[in-house]
Amino acid sequence: MFLSRYTTPWRLRERGIMGMNKRNHSYIGRYNDRSLYPLVDDKLKTKIIAQRAGATVPELIGVIRSQVHVKEIHDMVRDWPGFVIKPAQGSGGKGILVIIKHENGLYTKPSGAVINKQDVERHITNTLAGLFSLGGKNDVAMVENLIQFDNVFDGFSFEGVPDIRVIVFKGYPVMAMMRCSTAASDGKANLHQGAVGVGIDIASGKAVRAVQFNLPVERHPDTERLLSELSVPNWPKLLELAASAWEMTGLGYLGTDMVLDKIKGPMVLELNARPGLAIQTANGCGLLPRLHHIESLGTPSKMPTPAERVAYAAEQFGAKPQF
Template sequence: MGESEVIEPLSEKPDAGKPVFQDVPKWYHRWFRTPKELRELGVVGINMRNARFLLPNNPRRLYDLVDNKLRTKALAEAEGMTVAETYGVLRTPHDANIVEKILKGKEAFVIKPTRGSGGKGIMVIDKKVGKNYIKPSGTEVTPGDLKNHVSNILAGLFSLGGKRDYALIEYRVQPATLLTDMSFQGAPDIRVVMLHGYPVMAMLRASTKESDGRSNLHQGAVGVGIDIATGMSVRAIHHGKPITYHPDLGISLIGVQMPDWETILEMAVTCQEMTGLGYLGVDIMIDENKGPLMIEVNARPGLAIQMANGIGLLKRLEPIVIEHKRNPGADRAAKIAYSKKHFRAKLPAPRGEG
């Protein structure tokens, strides 16, 4: 597949609740490919990611800067980036017992482990009705459920390595209206994968009813590939299969222009600079009033972004390795300009046109 090739979205809308699948290359649906075929497609697997890009570029001493969300937020704020407001940090069993007191006056919020990964342990609350809290899916959470969830976070149930953790309570992002239309109640986020400070690939992760307001693809969220050069959505997948429309909302996911794209790229490159990591993923949300917010940085970004974009990561990582050796002192503007020039996708018609 040529890097500029894009699969055109289908023009027919789906029946309610039924995703429409795109006509895609057969490699997406085959369980087994030979090493030669994978190399030709430029697909990066976990072993290659770790051996060629992660381990050589991410010193172990730097991991805690991103594995600990509190440290990451502090770094981002020092760089002048906007982050989600912290309502509280729960550190002890006593804190779990008084979580409602800490949340007094806050009806919408997010509770997450400070050392969690893969979306595990994140609880999103949209509102409070009576004594109970309501999740994006409509599920009620009792005060006892809330306390138990915090206790599980503190015990390390969701943390990397199963070590004891803290529970972070944050502002519940109010996503930009354009993105709300693409997500089932939850707040979508944008992930940008970076190598040596160059934006390599990007996708929007939008929640579904199945994912319960969370944007993790393994929990049933939708992945939407984004053109690095323009910020326009070019492809979409659900459970690894390409789709054109959101499975719950029936709205087209293709040809949507992401707001504040230049700011998003700037934030992603800044995250690389502030952490010192060579290979990383940066997660950003776009708030209706606050604009782009840096949510977290991941030192071990997953590989499903290749499926969302229909392009093997190797086709973009290898040129960056060469460019970085050729021009090791490139500044932020030069890196963004390089990525825009060399990783531009063939764009579909904007949503609502054609």
């Protein structure tokens, strides 16, 4: 087992595990200018800077900014079979409402549950009031086209789109995992709610380890699909897109959340200036050795391109399966 249920600080250091204090002080505090946080804390701003950089993002249907416009949602989505409503300043997957189809004022969620117009309007009202937002501040509701996730991931996720978190340090992708939704997580790719985290080899895009509730698993709990079979197509392109988030934002240490649309390919979902640490458990290894390696490179006179940084990371950080 990667780490036992009860361990010691010495054991954590030996494994190169980074804790929250180390992350906050040595990486977020040192490499992330706080003035740049709004670029990633606000998903609407993130979408704008990503599009300006040429990145592919989920299509924006519209934005609802005030209570007087809440009822406009029904006309806004009339010609869109499926859509997602999310708070611009939400975190941890809170406040995201996914609708896969709607007809005659009834809206169907991925679980098959049906809600009515008033339920949708109430959700938007709560979003505007800041119920799901960082610090409880008033927010806006973004309405996006529903992502059609690639069929290659059938059976690896339950009632939700699997997303890929990549930790990018000084422009280099250093660690990655796929978050696969489950019945326990209510179709959301949130590890704390019970989604499965699958560590992904930086070199190959193949699964190296999987956990649910911090414990190793071999199969998806709902579909019984062997998680060791997971392999992400277009992996170099996806990593290049993740690595380019450094140029997009100027943030030295960040998490990039990506999805793979079956038509449009890799897409930027959102960026995070304070990425969590569970990715270490999913991969069965600590972040610190990889971060120290990138720090040891110093600052070159000519910065490598995203493609060059991805190639270097693949060469340095390849990992063997632990299933």
